[in-house]
Amino acid sequence: MGAKRRAREPRRPMRATSGKLETDVLVVGSGIAGLSVALHAARFARVLVVTKREGHESNTNYAQGGIAAALGEDDRLELHERDTLTCGAGLCDPESVRVLVEEGTQEIAHLVSLGVRFDRDPEAPGTLALGREGGHSRRRIVHAKDRTGREVEARLLHLAQAHPKISILENHIMVDLILASKHVTKRKTAPKRDRVWGAYVLDRRTGRIRPCAARATVLATGGAGKAYLYTTNPDIATGDGLAAAYRAGAPVANLEFVQFHPTCLFHPEAKSFLISEAVRGEGATLLTTDGKPFMHRYHKLGDLAPRDIVARAIDSEMKKRGDKFVLLDLARLGKRLLEKRFPHITSRVLAFGYDVFHDPIPVVPAAHYVCGGVVTDLDGRTEIPGLYACGEVACTGVHGANRLASNSLLEALVFSRRAGRAVLNQLLAEGPGHPPRLPAWRTNGAVTPKEQVIFDHNWDALRRVLWDYMGIVRSDERLKRAATMVGVLRDQIERDYWRYRLDSDLVELRNIGLVANLMVACALRRKESRGLHYNIDHSRPLERYRSDTVLQRLPGRRDVR
Numbered sequence: 332m333g334a335k336r337r338a339r340e341p342r343r344p345m346r347a348t349s350g351k352l353e354t355d356v357l358v359v360g361s362g363i364a365g366l367s368v369a370l371h372a373a374r375f376a377r378v379l380v381v382t383k384r385e386g387h388e389s390n391t392n393y394a395q396g397g398i399a400a401a402l403g404e405d406d407r408l409e410l411h412e413r414d415t416l417t418c419g420a421g422l423c424d425p426e427s428v429r430v431l432v433e434e435g436t437q438e439i440a441h442l443v444s445l446g447v448r449f450d451r452d453p454e455a456p457g458t459l460a461l462g463r464e465g466g467h468s469r470r471r472i473v474h475a476k477d478r479t480g481r482e483v484e485a486r487l488l489h490l491a492q493a494h495p496k497i498s499i500l501e502n503h504i505m506v507d508l509i510l511a512s513k514h515v516t517k518r519k520t521a522p523k524r525d526r527v528w529g530a531y532v533l534d535r536r537t538g539r540i541r542p543c544a545a546r547a548t549v550l551a552t553g554g555a556g557k558a559y560l561y562t563t564n565p566d567i568a569t570g571d572g573l574a575a576a577y578r579a580g581a582p583v584a585n586l587e588f589v590q591f592h593p594t595c596l597f598h599p600e601a602k603s604f605l606i607s608e609a610v611r612g613e614g615a616t617l618l619t620t621d622g623k624p625f626m627h628r629y630h631k632l633g634d635l636a637p638r639d640i641v642a643r644a645i646d647s648e649m650k651k652r653g654d655k656f657v658l659l660d661l662a663r664l665g666k667r668l669l670e671k672r673f674p675h676i677t678s679r680v681l682a683f684g685y686d687v688f689h690d691p692i693p694v695v696p697a698a699h700y701v702c703g704g705v706v707t708d709l710d711g712r713t714e715i716p717g718l719y720a721c722g723e724v725a726c727t728g729v730h731g732a733n734r735l736a737s738n739s740l741l742e743a744l745v746f747s748r749r750a751g752r753a754v755l756n757q758l759l760a761e762g763p764g765h766p767p768r769l770p771a772w773r774t775n776g777a778v779t780p781k782e783q784v785i786f787d788h789n790w791d792a793l794r795r796v797l798w799d800y801m802g803i804v805r806s807d808e809r810l811k812r813a814a815t816m817v818g819v820l821r822d823q824i825e826r827d828y829w830r831y832r833l834d835s836d837l838v839e840l841r842n843i844g845l846v847a848n849l850m851v852a853c854a855l856r857r858k859e860s861r862g863l864h865y866n867i868d869h870s871r872p873l874e875r876y877r878s879d880t881v882l883q884r885l886p887g888r889r890d891v892r
């Protein structure tokens with residue numbers, strides 16, 4: 332009777348025995364990618380989502396503009412595909428882009444069916460309102476006012492929390508991936524091809540580190556904007572998944588292509604508050620501080636030129652004139668449109684003391700999106716069996732050298748569904764079973780640091796180096812300096828990591844250090860200018876560099892320097 336009842340009960344999403352966690356699928360991250368893949372995988376497996384802050388805290392939650400999809404009457408998949416390829420400056424993988432645009436439209440319908448409330452077109456009942464953004468030849472941005480990400484995140488999180496086969500562990504940060512060769516089998520008997528069996532996770536409130544064993548592990552840890560001093564990204568964006576995958580031996584690629592969002596509010600307390608590109612899509616104009624439009628001098632699409640061009644134009648105007656910002660005139664949109672279409676931006680800008688209805692507001696560029704990431708195939712598989720990646724942490728080939736606006740939420744949706752399917756196939760192929768028993772985390776005599784402030788200094792220094800020496804405009808000399816400085820800081824951080832008791836700050840600092848190192852290494856290898864990578868010593872694209880910059884840590888070798 333007992334056994335019968337047990338058979339009918341759904342298996343709990345995870346088991347926790349003697350401090351160890353165990354599940355079928357471990358998803359790291361609870362943004363759009365993590366929650367989507369969790370919901371797909373939970374149809375056939377137990378899923379544990381670990382996320383390092385509250386469930387909603389993610390880049391996704393702050394996305395304003397929306398999600399691109401060729402849904403308009405005047406639009407076609409080929410046009411979305413063409414715009415994406417043009418923006419990617421010769422480095423997109425055409426197959427990935429095709430998958431993105433073809434499957435993207437169904438993903439929007441899927442979100443609507445899940446209860447996500449996008450704005451509707453009042454003039455065409457039953458259809459979604461479509462906004463326009465830079466680099467898009469048609470109106471194709473599906474949105475929920477100017478807080479699209481929050482709407483999507485809230486809905487997916489609600490569904491995941493209510494799902495009987497999904498458990499969510501908040502305030503748990505992944506420290507590192509668990510490799511068969513390093514943690515499970517003895518080196519001598521380790522199989523030639525390694526695999527991932529889960530991750531060590533640290534409970535931020537108690538400081539306890541536990542192994543979480545899983546048959547499949549999906550990295551959905553988002554971007555690494557915090558590698559830069561000024562960024563639109565929230566504090567979670569420290570490149571943890573990227574760093575862990577690289578340490579585990581997975582190839583990472585194209586990290587020189589960091590997108591700077593052209594328009595963040597310039598205000599000491601705004602913490603890089605983003606002013607969505609969609610405002611320029613509706614007619615807002617960039618001006619120099621003496622009130623003159625300038626974008627027409629840089630690109631035929633003027634204010635709607637691709638982001639890299641707009642960011643460089645702003646950088647150039649600021650440097651030429653010695654200004655700390657340029658202006659963005661939103662007043663021309665009119666009070667009604669501003670309040671109706673951009674209520675969040677309008678109210679925040681007003682709260683910072685700017686009369687957005689009458690005066691142009693000061694804006695500056697800030698680091699926004701990492702186009703490269705952990706290399707995956709079209710189904711989210713990395714090179715290491717058992718390890719998948721989707722969302723901003725992944726490099727699917729969709730963005731090439733520059734991401735087209737609002738393609739990233741779409742990429743996360745399309746490729747997390749595919750990753751979910753690939754995980755299913757892996758579990759089916761392997762048959763029923765459990766991951767192996769994993770060793771407990773060893774502290775090896777780590778001590779508590781006497782001064783926390785030394786970590787803060789390294790954190791600030793790293794982010795300053797990238798901002799100063801690997802920003803919107805680069806040169807060989809600046810990049811070499813960046814490499815030297817990051818190298819020194821990283822050596823120090825690695826020593827601290829092994830010496831001191833781990834907390835989430837030290838985990839993040841170590842990851843940011845490695846990611847900064849990888850970004851500079853990628854940038855140094857690319858002796859040309861292409862897409863987001865602009866180097867004044869090699870100002871043109873060169874055919875011989877029309878390929879991905881791939882870095883991989885080989886067993887027994889030191890990290891890239």
Ligand SMILES: Cc1cc2nc3c(=O)[nH]c(=O)nc-3n(C[C@H](O)[C@H](O)[C@H](O)COP(=O)(O)OP(=O)(O)OC[C@H]3O[C@@H](n4cnc5c(N)ncnc54)[C@H](O)[C@@H]3O)c2cc1C
Binds near residue numbers: 384551552554564722
């Ligand atoms: C201000 C802003 C506006 C944007 N606007 C748009 C837009 O309009 N359209 C668009 O397409 N894109 C936009 N983007 C980009 C887009 O939001 C992101 O690329 C996308 O949300 C990434 O989703 P993700 O699920 O991959 O990562 P995220 O949403 O960032 O989620 C990452 C998750 O991983 C967790 N995590 C990270 N490291 C660890 C760890 N070590 N252990 C445990 N958990 C961890 C985080 O806590 C978080 O839950 C915007 C980004 C920003 C910052």
